[in-house]
Amino acid sequence: xxxxxxxxxxxxxxxxxxxxxxxxxxxxxxxxxxxxxxxxxxxxxxxxxxxxxxxxxxxxxxxxxxxxxxxxxxxxxxxxxxxxxxxxxxxxxxxxxxxxxxxxxxxxxxxxxxxxxxxxxxxxxxxxxxxxxxxxxxxxxxxxxxxxxxxxxxxxxxxxxxxxxxxxxxxxxxxxxxxxxxxxxxxxxxxxxxxxxxxxxxxxxxxxxxxxxxxxxx
Numbered sequence: 605x606x607x608x609x610x611x612x613x614x615x616x617x618x619x620x621x622x623x624x625x626x627x628x629x630x631x632x633x634x635x636x637x638x639x640x641x642x643x644x645x646x647x648x649x650x651x652x653x654x655x656x657x658x659x660x661x662x663x664x665x666x667x668x669x670x671x672x673x674x675x676x677x678x679x680x681x682x683x684x685x686x687x688x689x690x691x692x693x694x695x696x697x698x699x700x701x702x703x704x705x706x707x708x709x710x711x712x713x714x715x716x717x718x719x720x721x722x723x724x725x726x727x728x729x730x731x732x733x734x735x736x737x738x739x740x741x742x743x744x745x746x747x748x749x750x751x752x753x754x755x756x757x758x759x760x761x762x763x764x765x766x767x768x769x770x771x772x773x774x775x776x777x778x779x780x781x782x783x784x785x786x787x788x789x790x791x792x793x794x795x796x797x798x799x800x801x802x803x804x805x806x807x808x809x810x811x812x813x814x815x816x817x818x819x820x821x822x
Contacts (some may be wrong), residue, residue: 611659666782673820675812677794679704686765697797712785718751720777745771757797
């Protein structure tokens with residue numbers, strides 16, 4: 605397991621805060637209430653470990669297949685439905701949405717290999733990620749990747765806690781399946797828009813792994 609580069613600054617700040625608060629606790633609390641000082645140490649250490657674990661990148665054997673769409677994120681499948689895409693395709697698409705809790709791995713990966721046709725950031729609200737309106741009203745970043753005649757849109761959506769979306773793709777880039785697409789901090793959602801009629805290989809409420817679980821077959 606490694607730590608994602610997006611976490612270096614956050615972890616450094618969290619470690620500094622941890623050290624300062626525990627020093628203050630040692631000098632001002634431990635003499636009068638040593639149990640409280642120890643409790644504070646344990647609680648703060650637990651929070652620090654949680655923050656570090658949030659930016660983890662576990663070692664995995666990735667699934668590679670030109671004929672399959674691989675899940676771009678860890679989490680739970682919360683939506684499988686046809687929708688009308690008003691952002692890019694302007695037609696009917698099959699949407700599969702994955703909700704990422706703060707405990708999930710939050711690196712996002714390319715579901716297919718191909719050329720990036722579109723990459724656009726949108727300012728927006730911070731509704732809870734499972735709200736259907738979050739797909740069109742929340743802060744989000746959408747990218748479209750084309751492989752042959754297939755175009756897939758991947759939308760990173762900020763949630764009530766996640767207010768920092770990072771996306772690494774630009775139009776014209778050639779990308780490979782399972783390479784890093786971006787990162788979302790502290791809980792969020794990823795929508796994948798597929799051509800109508802695509803065979804979906806996941807089910808509602810299924811827990812999936814980014815770069816591993818087959819989302820759909822082209």
